Amino acid sequence: MVKPVVLVVEDEPLLRLFATDMIEEAGFEVLQAPNASAALMTLEERLDVRVVFTDVNMPGGIDGIMLAICIRRRWPTIQIIITSGRPWPDEAVVPADIVFFAKPYRQDRVLDTVRKMAA
Amino acid sequence: MSLSADRTDFGAAQRARALADLMVLDTPDEQAFDDLVFVAAKACDVPIALITLLDTDRQWFKAKYGLEVCETEIEHSVCRIEIDQGDLLEIVDLTNDARTKRNPLVTGVRHFRAYAGAPLVLRSGAIVGRLCVIDTVPRPEGLSEMEKAMLQALARLASENLELRRIAKASERLTALQTALVEIGETIRSSHDTAEMASATAAIVGRTLSADRAGFGSVNEDVDTIDVETDWTAPGAVSIAGRHRLNEYGNLREPLVVGDPLVVWDALTDDRTLHNLESAMRVGVRSLVDMPVRDRGKTIAVFFVHSAHPRPWPAEEISFLRSAADRLEAGVARHRTEQQQLIVNGEIAHRLKNMLTMVQAIASQTLRSVTDREAVYAFERRLMALSAAHDALHQMSWTQADLQAVAATVIDAIGFSDRVDMSGPAVALGPRAALSFSLIVHELLTNACKYGALTSDDGHVSLSWDVEVGQDDDLLRVTWRERGGPPVVPPTHRGFGSKLINIGLVGTGGVDVRYEPAGLTADLHASMRHLVQG
Numbered sequence: 001m002v003k004p005v006v007l008v009v010e011d012e013p014l015l016r017l018f019a020t021d022m023i024e025e026a027g028f029e030v031l032q033a034p035n036a037s038a039a040l041m042t043l044e045e046r047l048d049v050r051v052v053f054t055d056v057n058m059p060g061g062i063d064g065i066m067l068a069i070c071i072r073r074r075w076p077t078i079q080i081i082i083t084s085g086r087p088w089p090d091e092a093v094v095p096a097d098i099v100f101f102a103k104p105y106r107q108d109r110v111l112d113t114v115r116k117m118a119a
Numbered sequence: 120m121s122l123s124a125d126r127t128d129f130g131a132a133q134r135a136r137a138l139a140d141l142m143v144l145d146t147p148d149e150q151a152f153d154d155l156v157f158v159a160a161k162a163c164d165v166p167i168a169l170i171t172l173l174d175t176d177r178q179w180f181k182a183k184y185g186l187e188v189c190e191t192e193i194e195h196s197v198c199r200i201e202i203d204q205g206d207l208l209e210i211v212d213l214t215n216d217a218r219t220k221r222n223p224l225v226t227g228v229r230h231f232r233a234y235a236g237a238p239l240v241l242r243s244g245a246i247v248g249r250l251c252v253i254d255t256v257p258r259p260e261g262l263s264e265m266e267k268a269m270l271q272a273l274a275r276l277a278s279e280n281l282e283l284r285r286i287a288k289a290s291e292r293l294t295a296l297q298t299a300l301v302e303i304g305e306t307i308r309s310s311h312d313t314a315e316m317a318s319a320t321a322a323i324v325g326r327t328l329s330a331d332r333a334g335f336g337s338v339n340e341d342v343d344t345i346d347v348e349t350d351w352t353a354p355g356a357v358s359i360a361g362r363h364r365l366n367e368y369g370n371l372r373e374p375l376v377v378g379d380p381l382v383v384w385d386a387l388t389d390d391r392t393l394h395n396l397e398s399a400m401r402v403g404v405r406s407l408v409d410m411p412v413r414d415r416g417k418t419i420a421v422f423f424v425h426s427a428h429p430r431p432w433p434a435e436e437i438s439f440l441r442s443a444a445d446r447l448e449a450g451v452a453r454h455r456t457e458q459q460q461l462i463v464n465g466e467i468a469h470r471l472k473n474m475l476t477m478v479q480a481i482a483s484q485t486l487r488s489v490t491d492r493e494a495v496y497a498f499e500r501r502l503m504a505l506s507a508a509h510d511a512l513h514q515m516s517w518t519q520a521d522l523q524a525v526a527a528t529v530i531d532a533i534g535f536s537d538r539v540d541m542s543g544p545a546v547a548l549g550p551r552a553a554l555s556f557s558l559i560v561h562e563l564l565t566n567a568c569k570y571g572a573l574t575s576d577d578g579h580v581s582l583s584w585d586v587e588v589g590q591d592d593d594l595l596r597v598t599w600r601e602r603g604g605p606p607v608v609p610p611t612h613r614g615f616g617s618k619l620i621n622i623g624l625v626g627t628g629g630v631d632v633r634y635e636p637a638g639l640t641a642d643l644h645a646s647m648r649h650l651v652q653g
Contacts, residue, residue: 014480014481015476015477017480017484018476018479018483019478020486022483052521057469085467085469085470085473085476086468086469086472087510092219096428102472102506103472103512104472104499104502104503104506106499106532107483108496114541
C-alpha cells in the first residue's frame with residue numbers, strides 16, 4: 001500500500017527533523033523543505049502531496065501564511081497545517097479550513113489532524 | 120513736538136494693548152454700563168451720553184444713551200482729542216472750535232453742539248476712552264462744577280467696572296483653559312493611536328481658543344520644513360495638511376530652533392512675516408503661534424494655532440499651548456515606548472516558544488528508545504503546561520499573569536475545559552508563581568485523568584479560589600475538588616508529580632491533599648505578597 005505524502009516546511013533543521021520523524025513514524029512518507037520557495041518547487045514536481053505542515057516565520061521573503069494562500073490557489077485539494085511560536089494572527093486573511101497549532105505542539109494532536117486530512 | 124508725538128505713540132500702543140486685555144470690544148450691551156450713561160445724561164441734563172473706547176481705526180461705544188450707532192470712524196472722534204493728557208475735556212461750542220467745527224457729527228444731521236468727556240483711566244494708567252455727554256444745543260456757560268465732578272465720578276466707576284469685568288473674564292478664561300487641559304490629558308491617556316491623539320488635541324485647542332486652525336506637524340532636522348498630517352479647522356478654514364517650507368512664510372525658524380514659541384500677533388505688521396505674506400494669506404493666516412515640541416534638546420515637532428484675524432496672544436494662552444504641546448508629546452512618546460515594548464515582548468515570546476519546541480524535539484530524539492512511552496508523553500505535557508504559563512505571562516507583558524488565564528490555558532491544552540469549573544476573583548500572579556501554578560494544575564489534572572474523577576464520564580472538577588484579606592498581607596486560597604469519580608484509593612508511593620504539587624504555589628509548601636472518599640481535594644494557600652514577586 002502506498003503511504004500518503006506529507007510535506008514538512010520548517011527552516012530550523014532540528015525542528016524539521018523532529019516533525020519529519022514524528023510524521024514518518026505515524027506511517028506517512030515525508031518530504032522536507034527549508035523554506036516556502038523550496039516547498040513550492042517540491043509541490044510542482046510531486047503531485048501526490050496530500051498534506052503540507054508548515055512553520056510561519058521563515059527566511060526568504062515568503063512566510064507560511066503566504067505559502068498557504070499560494071497553495072490554496074494553485075492546488076486547492078492539498079490540506080494545510082500551520083504551526084508557529086507566535087499566536088495566530090487574528091486579522092490575517094487566511095484561507096478557511098487551515099488548522100493551526102501553537103508551538104510547542106502536542107504530537108498526538110498534530111498526528112490526529114494529519115491522519116484525518118490524509119484519509 | 121517730537122516729545123508729544125512720542126507720548127501719543129506710546130499712549131496709542133498702550134491703549135491698544137489695554138483694550139485687547141479688556142476683551143470688551145464688540146461685546147453685547149451690559150446693564151452696568153447702560154446705567155452709567157443714563158445717570159450721566161440725567162446728571163448733566165443732556166440728550167446723549169456715551170462710553171467710548173478708542174480702538175486703532177474706530178471709536179466703539181460700550182454703552183450709549185440717546186444714540187443708535189455703536190461705532191464711528193476714529194477721524195470723527197471728539198473723545199480722542201487730548202486723550203493722553205488724562206483730563207476732562209470740555210468744548211462748549213463745537214461749531215466754534217478749530218478741532219471740531221468741520222466734524223460731520225457737528226455739521227451733519229446729528230447736530231452735536233456741546234461736549235464734555237472724562238477719561239477712562241485703568242489701574243495700569245492706560246487711558247482707553249471717555250465717558251462723555253453731548254448736547255445738541257450750545258451750552259456757552261458749560262457744565263457746572265458739580266456736573267463735572269459727577270461726570271468724573273461716573274467715569275471712574277466705568278473704568279473700575281471695565282477692570283472688574285476684565286478680571287472676571289480672565290478668570291473664566293483661565294478656568295476654560297484649565298478644563299481644556301484636563302480634557303486633553305484624558306483624551307491622550309485613553310487613546311492608543313498617535314494620529315488620533317494629535318487630532319483630538321488640535322480640536323480641543325482650536326475650539327478653546329476660538330482659532331481658525333490648529334494642528335501638529337513634525338519638523339525635519341534643520342527645522343526648515345514641517346510635515347502636517349492632519350489639522351483641525353474651523354468651519355470655512357482650509358486644511359494645510361502636507362509639507363511646508365517655513366521660509367515661504369517668512370523668517371520663522373530662529374525661535375523654533377532654540378525652542379521658543381513663535382508668536383505673531385498680526386502677520387501684516389510683524390517684521391518676520393510682512394515680507395512673505397502671500398503664502399500665509401493664501402491659507403488665511405493673519406495671526407499665529409507655533410509652539411515647538413522638544414526632545415533631547417532638539418525641536419522635533421511644532422504645535423500650531425492660526426487665526427484669520429489679528430490677535431494678541433496673552434501669556435496664559437501661550438502657556439496653555441505649551442502645556443497642551445507637552446502633554447501631546449508625552450503621550451506620543453509613551454505610546455512609542457509601549458509599541459516598542461510590545462514588539463520586544465512578542466519577540467521574546469516567539470523565541471521562548473521556539474526554544475521550548477527545540478527542547479521537545481531534542482527530548483523526542485533522545486528518548487526514542489525509551490519503551491515507557493507514557494513517561495515521554497508526561498514530559499511533553501509538562502512542557503506544554505510551562506508553555507501555557509508563558510502565554511498567560513506574555514498577555515500581561517511578562518510582569519504578571521491572571522490566575523484564571525493560567526489555569527484555563529493549561530486545562531485547555533490537555534483538553535478538559537468542559538469538565539473543570541472555575542470560579543474566583545481576578546488574581547494577578549507574579550512570573551514565578553504563574554509557572555508553579557501551571558505545573559501544579561497540570562499535575563492535578565493529569566492525576567484526575569489517570570486515577571481520579573475524570574476517569575469516569577460524569578466526574579468533574581471544581582477549581583475555586585478566593586483572597587482572604589489580612590492585616591499585613593492577603594492570603595490566596597485555591598481549592599481543587601474532584602467529584603463523581605470512582606472510589607478514591609490513596610496512592611502507595613509518591614511520584615514526581617506529587618512532589619511537584621507539594622512544592623506549592625511559591626515553593627514553600629502550603630499544600631494539603633486529602634484523599635476523601637467522595638473525591639480528591641487539594642487546598643493550596645500562599646501569601647499574596649509572595650505570589651506577586653518576580
